[in-house]
Amino acid sequence: MEDITVPFSEVHHVTIDKLGDVPIKRGNFQLLPSHVQTWLAQMIQLCTPRDIHICDGSDEEGEIATKLLVENGQLSPLKKYQNCYICLTDPRDVARVESKTFLITKDKFQSVPHSREGANCVLGLWKSPDEIKKDIDDRFPGCMRGRTFYVIPYSMGPMGSSLSKIGVEITDSAYVVLSMRVMTHVSSEIWKYLRNGEEFVRCLHSVGVPLPTTQSIVNNWPCNPEKTLVVHFPDSRKVMSFGSGYGGNSLLGKKCFALRIAGRIAYDEGWLAEHMLIMSVTNSQGEEKFIAAAFPSACGKTNLAMLTPAIPGYTVRCIGDDIAWMRFDKETGELRAINPEAGFFGVAPGTNMKTNPNAILTCLQNSIFTNVGETADGGFYWEGLEEETPAGTEITAWTGEKYKLGEDKTKKSSHPNARFCCPARQCPIIHDKWQDPAGLPISAIIFGGRRPEGVPLVIEAFNWTHGVFLAAQLKSESTAAAEHTGKRIMHDPFAMRPFVGYNFGKYIQHWLDFEKTPNNKLPKIFHVNWFRVDENKKFLWPGYGDNIRVLDWIIRRANNEDVAEPSAVGLLPKKGSLNLQGLNVDWDKLMALPKAYWVGDIDETLQWLDGQLGDDLPQAIREQIQKQKERVAQLS
Known part of the structure; x- marks a missing residue:
């Protein structure tokens, strides 16, 4: 289906450092393929951000994003390891929101099966284009006010492979930028694969908290759980996500693109x-x-x-x-x-040197840990690491509570869905x-x-x-x-x-x-x-x-x-x-x-x-x- 957001009007005054009235603080908009420019201009009109950052996947960019997140209190360094950080989310934003995840097609039964009367269909949720337009119009206009509009070009699969696909994610979260750099192949080289108008998957994500805000921000983690929404447009290869900063809801190259949208592409093209x-x-x-x-x-x-x-x-x-x-x-x-x-975006609890030593060894550098505990000496901790951690070690739980290991067996350091996010290339057995x-x-x-x-x-x-x-x-x-x-x-x-x-x-x-x-x-x-x-x-x-x-x-x-x-x-x-x-x-x-x-x-x-x-x-x-x-x- 066509874009259902705002009509594209001609963009004026594009310079090396400004798009309309919005400053471009990194990247060159004029070098992007024209069909990408058109889509980005529409989304800028819709989201009204403070400024624009076109990502290039460089080490310098990663350092900038990391420094910003540390300064904002969203990341804390784990001093025991090299370039590892801990992140704590709002307790209301800790998992995939399947009940708020929808497929949008004109024909309902393109998206979901003809379930029997009385059956509660759990094999996908559908909304009509008209229904979802109301939801989108209630959320996305002005959603990035006061925030940076990050543009992330990425390849799912090896760049240039005939088996790979290209995506572009827009987000107002530097945490998403940093995580997408780990989980996908982010590079300015992506643009050359789109020069002739080739198809790409369009992903728009916002934490849903324009600035300034009067709402309370828990753990320096902006989110809007009451209005969280993840919607897929399989026909036009688009994803729009609002309100959640958590992995599967915000790293749109993962389940949203790599399974739901790619699955539909695979159906059309004859693969899996x-x-x-x-x-x-x-x-x-x-x-x-x-x-x-x-x-x-x-x-x-x-x-x-x-x-x-x-x-x-x-x-x-x-x-x-x-x-x-x-x-x-x-x-x-x-x-x-x-x-x-x-x-790898793996479940942390239960992972240890017995169950998965290679996962532990993979995430000892260049990794992000979300909703895990921290030891007093700056190490990660979660349930499953008891035998590898001395009794009496002081733990700070993801909830902020401090306790000593072994003194109270009811204490839990980590959320059951706590995660480690680390580069696959670091795996000892890759x-x-x-x-x-x-x-x-x-x-x-x-x-x-x-x-x-x-x-x-x-x-x-x-x-x-x-x-x-x-x-x-x-x-x-x-x-x-x-x-x-x-x-x-x-x-x-x-x-x-x-x-x-x-x-x-x-x-x-x-x-x-x-x-x-x-x-x-x-x-x-x-x-x-x-x-x-x-x-x-x-x-x-x-x-x-x-x-x-x-x-x-x-x-x-x-x-x-x-x-x-x-x-x-x-x-x-x-x-x-x-x-x-x-x-x-x-x-x-x-x-x-x-x-x-x-x-x-x-x-x-x-x-x-x-x-x-x-x-x-x-x-x-x-x-x-x-x-x-x-x-x-x-x-x-």
Whole structure:
């Protein structure tokens, strides 16, 4: 759809240091591509900022932004490390706001499925262009008064790669500038890829607090939670975000562009934009395979991407920990993937030298920590670091409360969704081809969730269609990454429930359709569950570095080794086919398929998918559900 903000009127008096009446304090507006100039001029008219800063990605620019944020009290240096800072947000602005995140299309069912009457559709929220115009007109005019209008040109993926895409984000937050420099490829070189009017994703963000303001600013963190809004225009490749400065709501290259908008572009162009890590595993024979894996937030995706193998002879290398863009090569048929991001935006609590030493080592310099605790000697601290921090260490919690470690077990240093933001290039096990513009060939795709009961350690799909079904019925305990509270099992198909930018039924069919191209070399699809517990609520599987044992089996299956046998829910490892040397695990409990559980599970899955998707649920998935019903009925 066309811009629904303000009409563009001709911009007069453009000089090297001024656009109309607005000073340009950094950058040269006249050197930008004309269609970028037109859009920026419209947004300047809309937002009425104090001045303009066109970002170039230079080190000097990073130093300027950092100094400004420290002076404003938004960042504090962590003196224990090199160029690391801590940031504390307003307690009302700590997570993705799924309930305020909308897709805007003229046709509602371009965005959301035809849910059954009475079903509360959670597979996207839609508003009409007329509805959202009222919301935008209530928020954005004058929203940057007294603030700087930052223009951030960035590439998602290696600059110049045919698999990459270009975005430009406007923001009034220097914190966003600093974080986008970590998470994306920010550079003035971006403009040369737009010289001939090429498409780019247009992102507008404002904290929603024009100056001067009478509202109270908590932790020097401007935000407007009562009016927070994140809206996507998939047809015109635009995102507009208001009121929140928190990661996923403000770093618009991340979930907004890299999944919702890119997913719609991928649908139009015939590729996949997925909530997946990318890793390589090299076995003891020196054979390397690349794997993509999808997990809901806080299910160990980053830990798996940076895994330290618990058995000798194996090497893991990280390509990315959160998002994968994948295309089938037209010549070879290989599914090739890139990580469109340049950094890690990981959940901090629970990360330590046991669970993920590589993540800890990655963020010891040039990193931003948000809503974590701080030790008296200027180090970061969060829940999970108890064994690595001396008892009695004075901690300042993200709430400002001070306490001594170990004296009161009820004290919490960090928000459950506290984050570290660090450059991927610093990861000790980053793959030397992580920025390969051609992408890397995927041999296996893994889906997984946090399932405390009933679900085996690993399942291989019978075929591609069955694998798409496994992904469609993915479930997991809810996490702190969104505004949900409490632990309950939630459906999260493809680990993409909050992130698909168009009708979810069409998204599932898009996956199914890749089987129709004869040249496509379809990777095997798997489901894993590290989180099954026994009757005492103890984990049956040790996880972490021992997950290499499952990855080894997956690689062997990718090579078609005869180490699997059919079951009611898919192919399971033959007993003895997993390397369990040195472990004491109860194989029968790990792999058990309790009939009552699976009968109830498949009935509930059908009810949920049918309710959410209605007639948009692909017939192939209905057939898979019926086949699983029949197989489960035969369980003893």
